Amino acid sequence: MSIDIQVEKLLTEIYTHMARLNHPPLNELTPEMSRFYFQEGRKFYKELFIPNIKEENKYISDLEYRLPIRIYTPEGTGPFPILVYFHGGGWVLGDLDSSDHICRYMAHRSKSVVISVGYRLAPEYKYPKPFEDAVYAIQWIYEHIHDFWGDPSRFVVGGESAGANLAAAASIKFKELGFPYITGQLLITPVTHYSFDTESYQEEGTKNLTKERMIWFWHHYLEDPSQGLEPYSSPLLVKDASNLPPALIVTVAADPLRDEGAAFANRLKRDGVCVKYMCFEGLVHSFIHMIGSVELARQAFDQIIDALKQMVLEAPVQIGA
Secondary structure, rough: EEEEEHHHHHHHOOOOOOHHHHOOHHHHHOOHHHHHHHHHHHHHOOOOOOOOOOEEEEEEOOOOOOEEEEEOOOOOOOEEEEEEEEEEOOOOOOOOHHHHHHHHHHHHHHHHHHEEOOOOOOOOOOOOHHHHHHHHHHHHHHHHHHHHHHEEEEEEEEEEOOHHHHHHHHHHHHHHOOOOOEEEEEEEOOOOOOOOOOHHHHOOOOOOHHHHHHHHHHHHHHHOOOHHHHHOOOOOHHOOOHHHHHHHHEEEEOOOOOOHHHHHHHHHHHHOOOOEEEEEEEEOOOOOOHOOOOOHHHHHHHHHHHHHHHHHHHOOOOOOO
């Protein structure tokens, strides 16, 4: 499996650093330890300087706990499209800071208000808590959309990996409730199915995400394996996908999640949902965090954002367009 040379170089630097830190084998790794190594790995992702983006931290506080959000507003007077964004990290890792440069870049290039949600993490808060946070945050943001200079007719939810899982699951929930809040989905390398038997899970060379690692993430997310059969944890298992919002679904070739992302695109398309599916060669999971160091990642992310702009600003893009 061919990997871009800049990706290989970056990953080699990270692996060398982890070896110096005596990174333990997966069967000895606790969530707390994993968060430490996650932060260490982030030091190697060069962030792009994005000017003229207003940033504001707030809390959704009308709960028993405070749910943090971060608002990124581009230059201009609005009303702006809104993108509610959920970070990746296997439901165990990540926070508002880990996706900060990604959200800044999306706000700048898409001319949208991006609102990042710091949902609660597993295993301290197992399924369905992160999913419930996603649903509540989306509803709260929509109800306060004018506070963010937002346009309710252009209201997109999205995320990366586990965050894309939450966005897709929340879209299913709102569709079932009959609430037409969401006008689009941005699903980057999404987790869509509690299953490990696809071809992409069996392939070698997926680098920074492996089958064993995904099993570890799912183990910490679910209270019981039977919960993996629910569409709010495995969106691919949705019984009726008709009338779900248009979706932009992104995968990369060297990723164990590639096939389930493609399967979800086909599942939505089968029930008449407008879908654009993009699969990039030479890249690995978490590639969007490499845009400051890897030219191919930057180019791919630009294409993704441009497709998102077309989806929220113009007519939905049909698959294959």
